[in-house]
Amino acid sequence: MSDKGASKRRLRSQDWFDNPDHIDMTALYLERFMNYGITPEELRSGKPIIGIAQSGSDLTPCNRHHLDLAKRVRDGIRDAGGIPIEFPTHPIFENCKRPTAALDRNLAYLGLVEVLYGYPLDGVVLTTGCDKTTPSALMAASTVNIPAIVLSGGPMLDGWHEGELAGSGTVIWRSRRKLAAGEIDEEEFMEASLASAPSIGHCNTMGTASTMNAMAEALGMSLTGCAAIPGAYRERGQMAYRTGRRAVELVLEDIKPSDVLTREAFLNAIRVNSAIGGSTNAQPHLAAMAKHAGVELYPDDWQVHGFDIPLLANVQPAGAYLGERFHRAGGVPAVMWELLQVGKLDGSCPTVTGRTMADNLKGREATDREVIRPFADPLKERAGFLVLKGNLFDFAIMKMSVVSEEFRGRYLQEPGHEGVFQGRAVVFDGSEDYHKRINHPDLGIDEKTILVIRGAGPIGWPGSAEVVNMQPPDALLKRGIRSLPTIGDGRQSGTADSPSILNASPESAAGGGLAWLRTGDIIRIDFNQGRCDMLVEEAEIARRKGDGIPPVPPDATPWQRIYRRSVTQLSDGAVLDGAADFRDIAANPPRH
Numbered sequence: 402m403s404d405k406g407a408s409k410r411r412l413r414s415q416d417w418f419d420n421p422d423h424i425d426m427t428a429l430y431l432e433r434f435m436n437y438g439i440t441p442e443e444l445r446s447g448k449p450i451i452g453i454a455q456s457g458s459d460l461t462p463c464n465r466h467h468l469d470l471a472k473r474v475r476d477g478i479r480d481a482g483g484i485p486i487e488f489p490t491h492p493i494f495e496n497c498k499r500p501t502a503a504l505d506r507n508l509a510y511l512g513l514v515e516v517l518y519g520y521p522l523d524g525v526v527l528t529t530g531c532d533k534t535t536p537s538a539l540m541a542a543s544t545v546n547i548p549a550i551v552l553s554g555g556p557m558l559d560g561w562h563e564g565e566l567a568g569s570g571t572v573i574w575r576s577r578r579k580l581a582a583g584e585i586d587e588e589e590f591m592e593a594s595l596a597s598a599p600s601i602g603h604c605n606t607m608g609t610a611s612t613m614n615a616m617a618e619a620l621g622m623s624l625t626g627c628a629a630i631p632g633a634y635r636e637r638g639q640m641a642y643r644t645g646r647r648a649v650e651l652v653l654e655d656i657k658p659s660d661v662l663t664r665e666a667f668l669n670a671i672r673v674n675s676a677i678g679g680s681t682n683a684q685p686h687l688a689a690m691a692k693h694a695g696v697e698l699y700p701d702d703w704q705v706h707g708f709d710i711p712l713l714a715n716v717q718p719a720g721a722y723l724g725e726r727f728h729r730a731g732g733v734p735a736v737m738w739e740l741l742q743v744g745k746l747d748g749s750c751p752t753v754t755g756r757t758m759a760d761n762l763k764g765r766e767a768t769d770r771e772v773i774r775p776f777a778d779p780l781k782e783r784a785g786f787l788v789l790k791g792n793l794f795d796f797a798i799m800k801m802s803v804v805s806e807e808f809r810g811r812y813l814q815e816p817g818h819e820g821v822f823q824g825r826a827v828v829f830d831g832s833e834d835y836h837k838r839i840n841h842p843d844l845g846i847d848e849k850t851i852l853v854i855r856g857a858g859p860i861g862w863p864g865s866a867e868v869v870n871m872q873p874p875d876a877l878l879k880r881g882i883r884s885l886p887t888i889g890d891g892r893q894s895g896t897a898d899s900p901s902i903l904n905a906s907p908e909s910a911a912g913g914g915l916a917w918l919r920t921g922d923i924i925r926i927d928f929n930q931g932r933c934d935m936l937v938e939e940a941e942i943a944r945r946k947g948d949g950i951p952p953v954p955p956d957a958t959p960w961q962r963i964y965r966r967s968v969t970q971l972s973d974g975a976v977l978d979g980a981a982d983f984r985d986i987a988a989n990p991p992r993h
C-alpha cells in the first residue's frame with residue numbers, strides 16, 4: 402500500500418474549481434456543470450473527481466455495455482467519496498473501421514491525452530474492450546500520468562454452432578477455408594460466423610481484445626481477475642463497482658501509472674502473452690505503451706523473455722475453448738499463478754490494487770486443468786513469438802503457438818532441412834491485388850510457395866492492416882493444403898491461426914527490403930537462426946532500388962496525412978514520432 406497518500410493533499414481539480422487567485426475563471430468552470438444538477442458544493446468539496454473514459458457506443462458494439470457498467474462504476478466512485486464525470490472517447494470498432502481500426506489507435510490516444518490533461522480530473526477509469534481501446538487508453542494515461550485503472554468490458558458468452566464452439570474471428574478464418582474448398586455454402590458460412598456473437602462483450606477468443614485486456618491485468622493496471630469475466634456475467638457489474646471504488650483510493654494514495662508500468666511489468670506481460678497464446682498485435686501495442694510509459698522495451702525482448710514460455714491456456718485460436726471456460730478455470734490470474742510458481746513472473750511488481758502482483762495472485766490456482774494447464778504439462782512448448790531478421794526486414798515476428806503440427810511436419814522437420822525452409826516468393830501489393838490474382842494459375846503456387854504481401858504497414862496501408870494471414874489458392878485448399886508460409890509488412894488478426902511472418906519492419910513503403918522483392922525470388926527462412934532472407938545478389942537489389950518503392954494509395958483524410966508523416970514502424974509500436982517526449986504532463990497544470 403502506498404504511503405504517499407494523504408486525503409488532505411490538494412487535488413489537481415481544485416486548481417479549476419477552488420482557486421482563489423482566479424475566482425472569475427472558477428465561476429466559469431463551475432457554472433455549466435450546474436445544468437445537469439451537480440452542485441458547486443460537490444465540485445468544490447475537495448473530493449477526487451474521477452473521469453470515466455467511456456469507450457462504448459453504438460459504433461463500438463464490443464464495448465457498448467460499458468454504457469450500463471458505468472452506472473456501477475459511478476456507484477463505486479460515490480461510495481468511496483469521489484465525484485464521477487463520464488465522457489466519450491473516440492470510437493474504435495476493430496472489424497468495421499476502414500481502412501483499418503489501427504489508424505485510429507493513435508487518434509484515440511491523442512484525444513484522451515487532451516481530455517485527461519485539459520479538464521479537472523484527478524483520476525480516471527479506463528473502460529476497455531475491443532482491440533485498440535485498451536492500448537490507446539493506457540498510452541494516454543501514461544502520458545498524462547494521473548491515477549488510472551482499467552475496467553475491461555469482458556468477452557461475449559461462448560458461441561455455439563451445430564454443437565461446436567464458434568469463436569469470434571477464428572470461426573470465420575476456418576469457415577472461409579471450408580467455403581473455398583467447397584465443403585460448405587455461403588449460407589452455412591454466414592450462419593457459423595454469426596453464431597460466434599451470442600451476447601454483449603468483445604471477441605470471445607484469445608484475439609487481440611481478450612489479449613490486450615489480459616495485458617492490462619498482467620501489467621498490474623486492473624483489479625485482479627478483471628480481464629476474463631464475460632460481459633454478461635454478474636461479476637462484471639461487481640467488478641465495475643469495485644473498480645470505481647478503487648479509482649478514488651488510487652487518487653487518495655497517489656498511485657499513478659508510472660508507479661505500475663515498469664520494465665518488469667512489461668516483461669511479465671510478454672510472458673503472459675505467450676502462456677495465453679495471445680495475439681501478435683500485443684507486440685506493437687505493448688511497444689507503444691512502453692514508449693509512452695518511458696520504459697525501454699526492445700524488439701528482442703519478445704524472443705529473450707517470451708519465446709520459451711509454454712502455452713498454458715487452452716483457448717482459441719491456439720487452443721480449443723472460449724472466454725467463459727477460461728474465466729471459470731481461473732482466467733488471467735490462474736495463468737500468472739503458474740508462471741509465478743516456476744519463477745517466470747516478477748511477483749514484486751506493484752499494481753493498482755496497492756499490493757504486489759504476488760499478493761494479488763495468492764490462492765488463484767486454476768480450477769479446471771483442461772483449460773489452464775500446469776506449467777509442467779503445457780499444450781505446447783516454446784509458444785512465444787519467434788523474432789526474425791534478415792535482408793527483407795530488421796524485425797518481424799511469428800506466433801509459434803498457432804503453428805500446426807501439419808505445418809511443422811511439412812516444412813520444419815524434413816530430413817536434412819530441420820528448421821530451414823526455402824520457397825519461391827509470390828508477391829502481392831496490397832490485399833486488392835491478392836484477391837484479384839491469388840487463384841490465377843499462372844502464378845504457379847504450390848506447397849513450396851511463400852505468399853508475400855506488402856504495402857500493408859503503418860505508412861503503406863495506412864495504419865497497418867490485418868491482411869498477412871492470406872489463405873492458399875482454392876486449388877491447394879481442395880487438395881488439403883490449408884496454409885502456406887506468408888510474410889508481410891502488415892499484421893494479422895489476433896484470432897487467426899495462420900503460420901505467418903508478420904509486422905515486418907521497416908515496411909515496404911518506408912523502403913524496407915520487401916520493396917525490392919520480386920515474384921520468383923527464392924526466400925530462405927532459418928527458424929533456428931531467426932533469419933529470413935531473399936537470395937538475391939546485392940547488385941541486383943541495388944538495381945531494383947532504381948525502380949522506386951511500390952506505390953501506395955494517396956491520403957484520403959487529413960488524419961491519414963498527419964499519421965503517415967509522423968508514425969514509426971511496427972517494431973517501435975507505430976507511435977507518433979515525438980509523442981513519447983511528453984511524459985507526466987499532469988505534473989504541471991495547464992494554463993488558464
Ligand code: FES
Nearest residue numbers: 463531603604610
Ligand atoms: Fe471488437 Fe473483436 S471486433 S473485440
Ligand code: MG
Nearest residue numbers: 495867894895
Ligand atoms: Mg483485429
